[in-house]
Amino acid sequence: MLLFMICGAAYSAPIAGAGSSFAAPLYRAWSDSLPPQAGLSLKYRTVGSGEGQKLVMAHKVDFGASDISLPGNILDMEGLYQFPVAIGAIVVVINVPGVGADQMRLDGSTLVALFRGDITSWNDPRIRALNPDLRLPDLDVLPVHREEASGTSQVFSDYLRTQSPSWKPGSWGEGAEARGNDGVAASVRQSIGGIGFVEYAFARRNHLNTVKLKNHSGLFVAPETAAFKSSAYSADWQHTDHYAVSLLDAVGSQSWPIMSATFVLVPVHPSDQTTASAVKAFFTYGLRRGDKALRDLDYIPMPNDVKNKILAEWP
Structure with a gap:
Protein backbone atom coordinates (compact mmCIF):
# COMPACT_ATOMS: atom_id res chain seq x y z
CA MET A 1 0.00 0.00 0.00
CA ALA A 89 18.22 5.90 -29.69
CA ILE A 90 17.94 2.46 -31.21
CA VAL A 91 21.32 1.03 -32.15
CA VAL A 92 22.56 -1.95 -34.11
CA VAL A 93 24.71 -4.39 -32.12
CA ILE A 94 26.96 -7.13 -33.44
CA ASN A 95 29.10 -10.00 -32.21
CA VAL A 96 31.74 -10.41 -34.90
CA PRO A 97 35.21 -11.64 -33.84
CA GLY A 98 37.91 -9.06 -34.42
CA VAL A 99 35.49 -6.16 -34.86
CA GLY A 100 35.26 -3.71 -31.96
CA ALA A 101 32.74 -1.07 -30.98
CA ASP A 102 31.89 1.39 -33.78
CA GLN A 103 34.48 -0.09 -36.14
CA MET A 104 31.95 -1.52 -38.58
CA ARG A 105 30.00 0.78 -40.89
CA LEU A 106 26.58 -0.16 -42.26
CA ASP A 107 24.00 1.64 -44.36
CA GLY A 108 20.24 1.26 -44.63
CA SER A 109 20.11 -1.03 -47.65
CA THR A 110 22.70 -3.36 -46.13
CA LEU A 111 20.72 -3.53 -42.88
CA VAL A 112 17.62 -4.49 -44.86
CA ALA A 113 19.56 -7.28 -46.55
CA LEU A 114 21.01 -8.50 -43.25
CA PHE A 115 17.70 -8.69 -41.40
CA ARG A 116 15.77 -10.10 -44.36
CA GLY A 117 18.32 -12.87 -44.76
CA ASP A 118 19.69 -11.76 -48.15
CA ILE A 119 23.18 -11.38 -46.65
CA THR A 120 24.21 -14.57 -44.89
CA SER A 121 27.97 -14.11 -44.35
CA TRP A 122 29.93 -11.34 -42.67
CA ASN A 123 32.43 -11.25 -45.55
CA ASP A 124 29.68 -10.52 -48.09
CA PRO A 125 30.91 -8.07 -50.78
CA ARG A 126 28.31 -5.47 -49.73
CA ILE A 127 29.70 -5.35 -46.19
CA ARG A 128 33.30 -5.41 -47.43
CA ALA A 129 32.61 -2.44 -49.71
CA LEU A 130 31.52 -0.36 -46.70
CA ASN A 131 34.44 -1.58 -44.58
CA PRO A 132 37.57 -1.90 -46.73
CA ASP A 133 39.86 -1.57 -43.71
CA LEU A 134 38.27 -4.38 -41.67
CA ARG A 135 39.24 -8.04 -41.78
CA LEU A 136 35.81 -9.64 -41.99
CA PRO A 137 35.51 -13.35 -41.19
CA ASP A 138 33.79 -15.98 -43.31
CA LEU A 139 31.15 -16.36 -40.62
CA ASP A 140 27.40 -16.89 -40.76
CA VAL A 141 25.21 -13.88 -39.97
CA LEU A 142 22.83 -14.68 -37.11
CA PRO A 143 20.15 -11.95 -37.01
CA VAL A 144 18.02 -11.51 -33.88
CA HIS A 145 14.74 -9.62 -33.68
CA ARG A 146 11.98 -9.16 -31.13
CA GLU A 147 9.28 -11.82 -30.77
CA GLU A 148 6.45 -9.77 -29.22
CA ALA A 149 4.45 -6.71 -30.30
CA SER A 150 7.38 -4.42 -29.71
CA GLY A 151 7.68 -0.68 -30.14
CA THR A 152 11.41 -1.06 -30.68
CA SER A 153 10.72 -3.51 -33.51
CA GLN A 154 8.16 -1.25 -35.13
CA VAL A 155 10.47 1.77 -34.97
CA PHE A 156 13.35 -0.23 -36.42
CA SER A 157 11.12 -1.74 -39.10
CA ASP A 158 9.78 1.72 -39.97
CA TYR A 159 13.37 2.92 -40.35
CA LEU A 160 14.18 0.02 -42.69
CA ARG A 161 11.15 0.97 -44.76
CA THR A 162 12.55 4.51 -45.16
CA GLN A 163 15.70 2.93 -46.57
CA SER A 164 14.13 0.41 -48.93
CA PRO A 165 10.57 0.31 -50.30
CA SER A 166 10.97 -3.46 -50.57
CA TRP A 167 10.97 -3.81 -46.79
CA LYS A 168 7.56 -4.75 -45.40
CA PRO A 169 6.49 -5.28 -41.79
CA GLY A 170 7.31 -8.82 -40.77
CA SER A 171 10.01 -9.22 -43.42
CA TRP A 172 12.44 -10.72 -40.88
CA GLY A 173 14.41 -13.64 -42.25
CA GLU A 174 14.99 -16.94 -40.46
CA GLY A 175 16.91 -15.41 -37.56
CA ALA A 176 16.30 -15.94 -33.88
CA GLU A 177 13.58 -14.23 -31.86
CA ALA A 178 14.06 -12.84 -28.36
CA ARG A 179 11.81 -11.16 -25.81
CA GLY A 180 12.50 -7.57 -24.85
CA ASN A 181 15.59 -5.43 -25.31
CA ASP A 182 17.28 -7.51 -22.62
CA GLY A 183 16.52 -10.70 -24.51
CA VAL A 184 17.93 -9.37 -27.79
CA ALA A 185 21.04 -8.06 -26.02
CA ALA A 186 21.63 -11.42 -24.33
CA SER A 187 21.06 -13.36 -27.56
CA VAL A 188 23.53 -11.25 -29.56
CA ARG A 189 26.10 -11.43 -26.78
CA GLN A 190 25.88 -15.23 -26.76
CA SER A 191 25.82 -15.72 -30.56
CA ILE A 192 29.06 -15.52 -32.52
CA GLY A 193 28.03 -13.80 -35.74
CA GLY A 194 24.99 -12.22 -34.12
CA ILE A 195 23.38 -8.92 -35.09
CA GLY A 196 20.39 -7.26 -33.46
CA PHE A 197 18.89 -3.92 -32.49
CA VAL A 198 18.29 -2.56 -29.00
CA GLU A 199 17.79 0.70 -27.19
CA TYR A 200 21.20 2.28 -26.57
CA ALA A 201 21.07 1.92 -22.78
CA PHE A 202 20.79 -1.86 -23.14
CA ALA A 203 23.78 -1.96 -25.51
CA ARG A 204 25.92 0.05 -23.11
CA ARG A 205 24.81 -1.88 -20.03
CA ASN A 206 25.56 -5.22 -21.73
CA HIS A 207 28.90 -4.03 -23.19
CA LEU A 208 27.81 -4.85 -26.73
CA ASN A 209 29.63 -3.68 -29.83
CA THR A 210 27.63 -1.07 -31.72
CA VAL A 211 28.12 -0.02 -35.35
CA LYS A 212 28.28 3.28 -37.20
CA LEU A 213 25.30 3.99 -39.43
CA LYS A 214 24.97 6.11 -42.55
CA ASN A 215 22.62 9.00 -41.85
CA HIS A 216 20.35 11.20 -43.97
CA SER A 217 23.31 13.39 -44.95
CA GLY A 218 25.28 10.40 -46.22
CA LEU A 219 27.76 10.44 -43.34
CA PHE A 220 28.63 7.56 -41.03
CA VAL A 221 27.99 8.50 -37.41
CA ALA A 222 28.67 6.69 -34.16
CA PRO A 223 25.93 6.28 -31.55
CA GLU A 224 26.76 8.99 -29.05
CA THR A 225 25.01 11.77 -27.17
CA ALA A 226 25.78 14.56 -29.64
CA ALA A 227 24.28 12.54 -32.50
CA PHE A 228 21.21 11.68 -30.43
CA LYS A 229 20.62 15.32 -29.48
CA SER A 230 20.99 16.46 -33.08
CA SER A 231 18.10 14.19 -34.08
CA ALA A 232 15.93 14.77 -31.02
CA TYR A 233 15.94 18.54 -31.16
CA SER A 234 15.08 18.63 -34.85
CA ALA A 235 11.49 17.58 -34.11
CA ASP A 236 8.49 19.92 -34.28
CA TRP A 237 6.67 18.93 -31.09
CA VAL A 245 6.58 12.94 -33.98
CA SER A 246 8.74 10.79 -36.25
CA LEU A 247 12.46 10.99 -35.45
CA LEU A 248 13.61 8.59 -38.17
CA ASP A 249 16.31 9.54 -40.67
CA ALA A 250 16.45 13.08 -39.29
CA VAL A 251 18.23 15.82 -41.20
CA GLY A 252 21.56 17.11 -39.92
CA SER A 253 25.11 16.07 -40.64
CA GLN A 254 25.62 14.65 -37.15
CA SER A 255 22.13 13.17 -36.61
CA TRP A 256 21.68 9.56 -35.52
CA PRO A 257 19.16 7.98 -37.93
CA ILE A 258 17.09 5.73 -35.61
CA MET A 259 15.50 7.66 -32.75
Missing part, protein backbone atom coordinates in the same frame (compact mmCIF):
# COMPACT_ATOMS: atom_id res chain seq x y z
CA LEU A 2 1.43 3.37 -1.00
CA LEU A 3 0.79 6.69 0.66
CA PHE A 4 1.20 10.16 -0.71
CA MET A 5 -0.02 13.59 0.28
CA ILE A 6 -2.38 15.74 -1.74
CA CYS A 7 -3.54 19.00 -0.21
CA GLY A 8 -2.48 17.74 3.20
CA ALA A 9 -4.52 14.52 3.09
CA ALA A 10 -3.18 10.97 2.94
CA TYR A 11 -4.45 8.57 0.30
CA SER A 12 -3.69 4.97 -0.66
CA ALA A 13 -2.71 4.74 -4.31
CA PRO A 14 -0.79 1.79 -5.74
CA ILE A 15 0.59 2.71 -9.18
CA ALA A 16 0.73 -0.03 -11.81
CA GLY A 17 2.26 0.44 -15.24
CA ALA A 18 3.15 -1.91 -18.08
CA GLY A 19 4.52 -1.86 -21.59
CA SER A 20 7.71 -0.69 -23.27
CA SER A 21 11.00 -2.40 -22.44
CA PHE A 22 12.69 0.56 -24.15
CA ALA A 23 11.49 2.80 -21.29
CA ALA A 24 11.73 0.31 -18.43
CA PRO A 25 15.14 1.49 -17.12
CA LEU A 26 13.82 5.06 -17.01
CA TYR A 27 10.72 4.26 -14.98
CA ARG A 28 12.73 2.17 -12.55
CA ALA A 29 15.24 4.99 -12.11
CA TRP A 30 12.51 7.56 -11.47
CA SER A 31 10.85 5.26 -8.96
CA ASP A 32 14.13 4.57 -7.16
CA SER A 33 14.95 8.28 -6.95
CA LEU A 34 11.64 9.35 -5.42
CA PRO A 35 12.15 10.91 -1.99
CA PRO A 36 10.61 8.84 0.85
CA GLN A 37 8.34 11.71 1.86
CA ALA A 38 6.66 11.58 -1.54
CA GLY A 39 5.03 8.29 -0.57
CA LEU A 40 5.02 7.16 -4.21
CA SER A 41 6.42 4.04 -5.79
CA LEU A 42 5.85 2.03 -8.93
CA LYS A 43 5.23 -1.54 -10.00
CA TYR A 44 6.11 -1.76 -13.69
CA ARG A 45 5.85 -4.81 -15.96
CA THR A 46 7.99 -5.04 -19.09
CA VAL A 47 5.63 -6.70 -21.55
CA GLY A 48 6.21 -4.74 -24.79
CA SER A 49 4.50 -1.70 -26.24
CA GLY A 50 1.61 -3.54 -27.87
CA GLU A 51 0.66 -5.30 -24.65
CA GLY A 52 1.02 -2.06 -22.69
CA GLN A 53 -1.51 -0.43 -24.99
CA LYS A 54 -3.92 -3.36 -24.60
CA LEU A 55 -3.64 -3.38 -20.81
CA VAL A 56 -4.40 0.31 -20.35
CA MET A 57 -7.31 0.08 -22.81
CA ALA A 58 -8.67 -2.83 -20.76
CA HIS A 59 -8.24 -0.79 -17.53
CA LYS A 60 -5.89 -3.41 -16.09
CA VAL A 61 -3.07 -0.94 -15.37
CA ASP A 62 -2.97 2.71 -14.33
CA PHE A 63 -0.83 3.67 -17.29
CA GLY A 64 0.48 2.04 -20.42
CA ALA A 65 3.92 2.70 -21.88
CA SER A 66 4.52 2.47 -25.60
CA ASP A 67 7.14 3.43 -28.14
CA ILE A 68 4.39 3.28 -30.76
CA SER A 69 2.31 6.45 -30.83
CA LEU A 70 -1.40 5.95 -31.34
CA PRO A 71 -3.37 8.10 -33.80
CA GLY A 72 -5.84 10.67 -32.50
CA ASN A 73 -8.98 8.77 -33.53
CA ILE A 74 -7.92 5.70 -31.50
CA LEU A 75 -7.00 7.84 -28.49
CA ASP A 76 -10.36 9.61 -28.64
CA MET A 77 -12.27 6.36 -29.01
CA GLU A 78 -10.44 4.73 -26.08
CA GLY A 79 -10.44 7.86 -23.91
CA LEU A 80 -6.67 8.08 -23.53
CA TYR A 81 -4.21 10.93 -23.11
CA GLN A 82 -0.86 10.30 -24.82
CA PHE A 83 2.35 12.16 -24.09
CA PRO A 84 6.12 11.58 -24.56
CA VAL A 85 8.44 11.37 -21.57
CA ALA A 86 11.86 10.89 -23.19
CA ILE A 87 13.70 10.28 -26.43
CA GLY A 88 16.05 7.38 -27.00
CA GLN A 238 4.28 21.88 -31.07
CA HIS A 239 2.46 21.07 -34.31
CA THR A 240 1.84 17.34 -34.13
CA ASP A 241 -1.19 15.16 -33.52
CA HIS A 242 -0.98 13.98 -29.91
CA TYR A 243 2.83 14.38 -29.93
CA ALA A 244 3.26 11.67 -32.59
CA SER A 260 12.17 7.30 -31.01
CA ALA A 261 10.16 9.03 -28.35
CA THR A 262 8.64 6.79 -25.70
CA PHE A 263 5.06 7.55 -24.71
CA VAL A 264 2.70 7.17 -21.77
CA LEU A 265 -1.03 6.49 -22.06
CA VAL A 266 -3.38 7.41 -19.20
CA PRO A 267 -7.21 7.38 -19.05
CA VAL A 268 -8.89 10.72 -19.67
CA HIS A 269 -11.74 9.69 -17.35
CA PRO A 270 -10.17 7.43 -14.71
CA SER A 271 -12.42 5.37 -12.47
CA ASP A 272 -10.25 6.07 -9.42
CA GLN A 273 -9.31 9.72 -9.00
CA THR A 274 -6.95 8.95 -6.12
CA THR A 275 -4.83 6.61 -8.21
CA ALA A 276 -5.00 8.99 -11.17
CA SER A 277 -3.64 11.77 -8.96
CA ALA A 278 -0.79 9.50 -7.87
CA VAL A 279 0.04 8.71 -11.52
CA LYS A 280 0.08 12.41 -12.36
CA ALA A 281 2.28 13.11 -9.34
CA PHE A 282 4.74 10.42 -10.46
CA PHE A 283 5.07 11.79 -13.99
CA THR A 284 5.16 15.39 -12.79
CA TYR A 285 8.11 14.42 -10.63
CA GLY A 286 9.78 12.62 -13.55
CA LEU A 287 9.28 15.45 -16.04
CA ARG A 288 10.26 18.19 -13.59
CA ARG A 289 13.06 16.51 -11.67
CA GLY A 290 14.05 13.38 -13.54
CA ASP A 291 16.40 14.71 -16.22
CA LYS A 292 19.56 13.55 -14.44
CA ALA A 293 18.27 9.99 -14.33
CA LEU A 294 17.42 10.28 -18.03
CA ARG A 295 20.89 11.44 -18.99
CA ASP A 296 22.55 8.81 -16.80
CA LEU A 297 20.68 6.20 -18.85
CA ASP A 298 21.54 7.87 -22.18
CA TYR A 299 18.03 9.10 -22.95
CA ILE A 300 17.42 12.64 -24.17
CA PRO A 301 15.05 14.70 -21.98
CA MET A 302 12.02 16.36 -23.50
CA PRO A 303 12.39 20.11 -24.18
CA ASN A 304 11.05 22.24 -21.32
CA ASP A 305 8.32 23.84 -23.43
CA VAL A 306 7.01 20.37 -24.29
CA LYS A 307 7.04 19.33 -20.63
CA ASN A 308 5.05 22.44 -19.72
CA LYS A 309 2.53 21.71 -22.47
CA ILE A 310 2.13 18.07 -21.37
CA LEU A 311 1.37 19.00 -17.76
CA ALA A 312 -0.90 21.92 -18.74
CA GLU A 313 -2.99 19.66 -21.00
CA TRP A 314 -3.19 16.72 -18.56
CA PRO A 315 -6.92 15.93 -18.20
